[in-house]
Amino acid sequence: xxxxxxxxxxxxxxxxxxxxxxxxxxxxxxxxxxxxxxxxxxxxxxxxxxxxxxxxxxxxxxxxxxxxxxxxxxxxxxxxxxxxxxxxxxxxxxxxxxxxxxxxxxxxxxxxxxxxxxxxxxxxxxxxxxxxxxxxxxxxxxxxxxxxxxxxxxxxxxxxxxxxxxxxxxxxxxxxxxxxxxxxxxxxxxxxxxxxxxxxxxxxxxxxxxxxxxxxxxxxxxxxxxxxxxxxxxxxxxxxxxxxxxxxxxxxxxxxxxxxxxxxxxxxxxxxxxxxxxxxxxxxxxxxxxxxxxxxxxxxxxxxxxxxxxxxxxxxxxxxxxxxxxxxxxxxxxxxxxxxxxxxxxxxxxxxxxxxxxxxxxxxxxxxxxxxxxxxxxxxxxxxxxxxxxxxxxxxxxxxxxxxxxxxxxxxxxxxxxxxxxxxxxxxxxxxxxxxxxxxxxxxxxxxxxxxxxxxxxxxxxxxxxxxxxxxxxxxxxxxxxxxxxx
Numbered sequence: 112x113x114x115x116x117x118x119x120x121x122x123x124x125x126x127x128x129x130x131x132x133x134x135x136x137x138x139x140x141x142x143x144x145x146x147x148x149x150x151x152x153x154x155x156x157x158x159x160x161x162x163x164x165x166x167x168x169x170x171x172x173x174x175x176x177x178x179x180x181x182x183x184x185x186x187x188x189x190x191x192x193x194x195x196x197x198x199x200x201x202x203x204x205x206x207x208x209x210x211x212x213x214x215x216x217x218x219x220x221x222x223x224x225x226x227x228x229x230x231x232x233x234x235x236x237x238x239x240x241x242x243x244x245x246x247x248x249x250x251x252x253x254x255x256x257x258x259x260x261x262x263x264x265x266x267x268x269x270x271x272x273x274x275x276x277x278x279x280x281x282x283x284x285x286x287x288x289x290x291x292x293x294x295x296x297x298x299x300x301x302x303x304x305x306x307x308x309x310x311x312x313x314x315x316x317x318x319x320x321x322x323x324x325x326x327x328x329x330x331x332x333x334x335x336x337x338x339x340x341x342x343x344x345x346x347x348x349x350x351x352x353x354x355x356x357x358x359x360x361x362x363x364x365x366x367x368x369x370x371x372x373x374x375x376x377x378x379x380x381x382x383x384x385x386x387x388x389x390x391x392x393x394x395x396x397x398x399x400x401x402x403x404x405x406x407x408x409x410x411x412x413x414x415x416x417x418x419x420x421x422x423x424x425x426x427x428x429x430x431x432x433x434x435x436x437x438x439x440x441x442x443x444x445x446x447x448x449x450x451x452x453x454x455x456x457x458x459x460x461x462x463x464x465x466x467x468x469x470x471x472x473x474x475x476x477x478x479x480x481x482x483x484x485x486x487x488x489x490x491x492x493x494x495x496x497x498x499x500x501x502x503x504x505x506x507x508x509x510x511x512x513x514x515x516x517x518x519x520x521x522x523x524x525x526x527x528x529x530x531x532x533x534x535x536x537x538x539x540x541x542x543x544x545x546x547x548x549x550x551x552x553x554x555x556x557x558x559x560x561x562x563x564x565x566x567x568x569x570x571x572x573x574x575x576x577x578x579x580x581x582x583x584x585x586x587x588x589x590x591x592x593x594x595x596x597x598x
Contacts, residue, residue: 252593299595305537317531326390435585448540561595
């Protein structure tokens with residue numbers, strides 16, 4: 112990671128590079144008196160630039176590069192820093208229900224009323240609006256979707272999120288390393304391994320901690336089990352939204368088996384708190400390793416049969432083919448990762464393009480397709496499941512003997528200003544975690560960025576031109592995180 116401090120002109124140059132598509136936005140966040148931007152430039156790699164904000168404002172990046180917009184709105188809500196020239200100054204996370212405004216620099220809500228929120232207008236003959244959520248019929252997280260439709264055709268979808276804002280970024284502030292690690296694993300429950308992994312790597316980079324080789328491979332096994340479980344669940348749920356309930360049932364069985372093996376191997380179905388700074392807290396026994404390998408062979412064979420059934424069922428393909436298309440140009444613009452990006456031609460996988468142990472040095476396929484529809488996003492998941500089975504076998508079969516935890520310094524010495532950052536491939540795409548330590552060894556600031564920040568806006572595009580009844584299908588094919596986004 113390259114770190115640099117820039118002036119306003121340098122900040123504008125970074126925004127110009129994003130607008131010219133010579134670099135990709137990875138994250139945008141703030142502290143009380145500065146803003147940070149993380150970009151990837153193919154020529155120079157990953158860098159973090161910092162701009163001081165003594166006047167509580169900074170030049171808007173979104174004015175030139177729209178993917179930064181929601182992050183700028185979140186910064187305004189949390190810190191009160193204003194993006195000059197922003198194309199949209201509406202609040203994002205703040206729904207007017209907090210007891211304070213700008214919680215990192217708190218002002219009593221009674222003295223500073225929340226800004227009113229108005230959805231964007233849509234005009235035209237026969238246009239009507241359909242409000243959906245934030246409370247939904249299913250047991251899912253809250254989000255509001257405002258459809259503007261002409262008959263059954265969606266003309267515009269506008270999302271409003273932030274309903275499950277938990278103040279996690281604020282909770283990191285002042286937390287000790289162990290508490291912060293637990294908090295990272297609770298950002299988004301379906302990605303507890305990926306977030307804990309990213310936080311641990313960032314902390315280890317900041318503190319120069321070397322993780323034992325056995326722990327590294329155990330982390331890989333956990334990460335791939337989490338990926339498989341979620342992909343099984345998503346494939347079944349996509350099919351269920353198109354009334355192909357048989358596929359849903361069988362995928363549900365495979366997902367349950369995955370969680371049962373995670374529990375047998377690591378003592379927890381979701382493997383929460385199993386990855387920590389320094390290593391892992393649970394080892395893999397010899398008998399459990401054999402059973403895991405046997406199961407991967409059985410599950411892979413059954414899954415192949417299911418995907419053949421999917422491919423042979425014309426009614427489901429009729430619903431998923433050409434539905435919810437996202438162009439390659441847009442996924443490149445937004446730097447969208449995971450199955451959303453790779454289904455539309457963007458070949459990025461942090462395990463390969465920003466390699467970290469235990470994936471560094473490994474050769475494995477990164478499935479990439481170009482159609483960008485629901486069917487393609489489903490197939491990317493299917494191909495990734497196949498690769499995850501291969502990776503699990505690789506890690507189990509090469510698992511070295513040795514310790515599973517490094518010795519951590521206690522207290523953390525000379526930690527003032529130490530920073531670390533990591534990019535980890537979760538099942539949705541790349542998760543970014545940046546953190547900085549205070550002098551007492553506690554966390555001064557931690558910024559976790561979910562892949563959904565760059566995927567939610569693309570869902571709005573995917574639904575446009577489709578019928579309202581296809582929204583659940585499109586939405587499930589994205590399966591963006593509410594909890595990971597509404598920090």
